Structure formats: structure tokens, C-alpha cells
Amino acid sequence: MSKSFVVLLGLLAFGACDQRRSEPFVGERIFTEQELRGEVLFFRHCNECHPQGESGLGPSLNDKILPDFFVKNQVRNPLALMPEFEEDIISDAELEDLVEYTKAVKRQDAKTPAAEE
């Protein structure tokens, strides 16, 4: 627990400068079916505090390279002020979709539309 806590704080402290990945900056974004499912989940559960993956009430997500297990653990057993999302809110399958979506957003570089990759 304490190790994860330190890692999280480190990520929060050193990753708090946004890297913008919305349409005006990266062009039209193309996603797989799974990523599209994850996109809907992201905007249902995450967007309020991490607007479009940028920092807001919470820290930015789209400029951090986080291992899948860390993201999933943070959703299920959050540290800091993030709310807990149990399986009746986000199922395991949905959590997979959500993680794939956040990874897909991070793959899109500024001024490089995903369709051209």
C-alpha cells in the first residue's frame, strides 16, 4: 500500500502539466470498437474530474504512462481523493474497455491525426 501511495504521489507531482490530445490538437480521432465502448465509459465516470484526460479537479491522465494493473487498481482501490468504482458500477469487462481507451488517447500525438498513423 505504502509503495503504491508513494508512486501515485510521484505521478501526481511530476505529471501535472497537461499534454493536450483533444480534436483541435490531434485531429479527428479514430478508435476501435472496444476503445469506443471505453470512450463512453470514460465520459460517464471519469470526465468530470479529468476533463478529456486533462487535469481539472483531478490530475491529468493523458500525459502519463501507467501500467494497466495500476490503472485498474486505482479504479477499484483508489488512493488520494478519487472515488471507488466497484464492479456494479464498472464491470471487469468494462474496465478493460476503459483502459484500452485511455491508452488509445495517449497514442495520438499532437498535430498527428490518428487516421494517418
Added chain:
Amino acid sequence: MLRLLTLASLALLLPSCIKGGGQTSPTRDGPDPSDIALPEGYRIELVADGLNFPVGITFDDTGIPYVVESGYSYGEVFATPRVLRLDPATGDRSVVAEGAHPPWNGITHHRGHFYVSEGSQDKPGAIVEIDLTGEMREVVSGLPSQGDHHTNGPIVGPDGFLYFGQGTATNSGIVGEDNLMMGWLPRAPAFHDIPCRDVTLTGVNYESDDFLNSNNREKVSTGPYLPFGTAATPGQVIAGQVPCTGAVMRVQLPSAASHTAGGPFPVELYAWGFRNPFGLAFAPDGSLYVSDNGYDERGERPVFGSGDLLWKVEQGRWYGWPDYSGGRPLENQRFRPPLAELPKTLLQNPPEAPPLAAAYLAVHSSSNGMDISRSEAFGHVGHAFIAQFGDMSPGVGNVVQPVGFKVVRVDPARGVVSDFAVNDSKANGPASYLNSGGLERPVAARFSPDGNTLYVVDFGVMTIGNDGPEPRQNTGRIWRIIHE
């Protein structure tokens, strides 16, 4: 313990990052459309500069734009509310009408008349009808708009009704110190929220100092839907009435033939349980959508992490205020402020289970005026374009980085939000924060009558000082966005 440890660690590690967009010295450059990023194929240009607290825009039957200046800003700055005719080519303006009871919060045009929502700090709110000569009359009167949030809208629906929003008096139901800070509590000490239908209270009260009587050293208790210092009792029924707070209401406008007769006209409730239903727009399929400002982390019953919402509104429904946010009960750890207790449930039996929102928008983004695309030429037909005024941190709660200060596009069918017009910078924020010539505080977005141009009303500079909002007069702008 872990919560406290986390807070202490964050406070040490992130002090320079916890900053809202208003926490700056205004040093923005002159307007520069190239400082604003848009999706490929769209172009933005400046229409007018130097407006005084502009908050809404509408168009007459020939497509000429008219802007409403509020005459009031948070920070207790008062001016004259006005309707201005705008030359779309030069930005030149002429005064159509001036009012005496600010704020004027929104405007629409219908059959040769303007309809302006008059929030008013010195009398009950109204919807004022103004003809092209500047003649005025109230078509709706007696609105409870002297509190935190005013009368919003209006728009005319496809059914010919005039729809408008009425914000709540308070953040989350309890009159308290935050309302003193807002400025209205000393002016209207008996003012409070009004339910649209009968509600039964749990008897929860919140204690505070007696802000209205400095000689009283005793604490006072205040319950929901009650004046400051009046406690609720378990099972107490508060009678509903219309007009009420936190609601979308409507009025049937007179026919063209009998236009000059009568008024004010009787108000009907359309839906309730909103907090501040600021933006109203009808989709091409006739559905009504409303943008709603979420709870703040302020006052005697602060709420943490409650985002702004886009609702698809059904007639007669209740949308959750003061006990839910986006269909989720507030008495849940996710809404507990870091340094305060969990919000307690105020209503014994909620009127109904509130629905989920069509979209969940950023906490403290102040998602305000909006419109829905109906033009294939502009694109994204059926999508909402929402002006985000931007955070007012730290008064409403802290943020890690500035939130809002842009126009977003929302696909209401999927709840997906996309930046549409946003300052072109490494991090988000208003132009004055970024030292750029871009967007400051967009407050309204409205399509031209042909649907091919999106006009954006930019309220201007409002920084947040130690004593609250510090608006700068005559810094408002009008922008327009075209699909090339």
C-alpha cells in the same frame, strides 16, 4: 488517517499546481483568433470587442445579431443592462433598450420582439418583452431570482411556448455564509429556495454563526427551503409552488393577432430539481436539452466533485437537486469534501429516482449557454455546443489546473465531450492566464438563423481575488465560427 495523510502530502507536493483560471493578473493581449484552436475546417473570427459583461446573443428575422449586456457581475459590480444591435460586418453597435434591474441574463427573438430574462437583485425576476423601438413590458413576473443563481434562457420552443430556467437560491439548499459572500443575504435576509412540488424534510439542519446579527454569539440552525436561521423538523412538509427555484418553466406567448393584450401570463412548471439550468436549446428532433451547473464546495453543505451536466429534459420530471448529482445520491463518499463532512440527505422521500445525465461535464467548468447544430453545412447535427465560462476557484473549490474557458461539443447520444474552440496552449486556461489573445470566459453559444455560423459570447476578464470575483468592465467580446 490515509485521507489526511494524502491531503497533507498533496498540499506539500502540489501547491504551485492547485490554481484556477481566475487566479492571475490580467495581462491578455489584444484579440487574436490565431490563439484559438479549432477542429480542421473551421475558422474563428472576432466580431466585436469592448462589450460590458455580455451574456447572450440572438438574431432578428433578417439575421442581424443583437447582444444583451448583463449590467451585473458576480463581485457585486453593477452597470446598466442593455440590448445592443450589432453590425455583423464592422462590430459597430447601437442601443436598442436599457433596463434598470440587472442582471439581464439571456435573450431571444420571436416574431418581432425580444425576450430578456431579468434576474434582478432589487425585485423579483421577470421575463421582459422588448420591441424594436425599445418599449418594454413584463410577460412573466414574480420569479424567485434574488439568490445565487438568476433567471436564465429564454428560448421559444417549436410548440410556441417561451421556456426559461430559474436557478436555485443556494448552492445545495441551505442559506449560509456563502450567500453572505455572494452579497444577496443582507439584501434579502428572508430569501430561500422554493420547491415546485411539496417536499418532506428529513429534519437535517446545518449550524453556523448568526451572520445577520453580529450581537448574537449563539449558533443558529438552518434547514433546507427555509430562511437563514430557521430550523427544519423531521417530517416537515414544505408546500410546493410555481414559480419556484431550480426549475425550467414556460409561458404561452400571446398570438400575433392579440400580441399587445394582457400580461404577465401564467407560468407553467416544465421540469424541476435542477441547480442552475443556464443553457436551454431544442434539438432538431424537438427534444429540450438543458445545461446545469453542478454543486460547489462552499457554504454550510459543501459538495465535492459534482460536475456540470447536460440533461435531456422530460416534461414533469425531477432531476435530483438538492440530494442528487447526475442521478447519484450526494450522501456518498465520492461527494465528501476533503475537509468537511458528507452531505446529509435533506428530503425524506425523493419525488422520484432522478435520471442519469446525457453528459457529465467538468467539475467547476461553468457550462453555461449553448445551442444545438441543425445545419449539415456547419456539421455535427444534433450535437450541443456549450460555452464553458471557466472555474471560479478557489471560492467554489480548488482545481489542479484551470477548467473550462472554451467551447465544447457534446454528442448527447453517447455523452462524449470534445473540445471545439479552445485556447492554443500547452495547458488550459483563459487568455488572461495564458497572456494570449484567445478566449476568456465564453458564456453563450448560439447559431445564426441559417445554422451555418456559431456565435460565441465571451463575458470578458473576471479574476478571482482574496475577496472573490473581480470582473473587468468593457472586456467582453463576440466571436463567430464558420465551417469553411
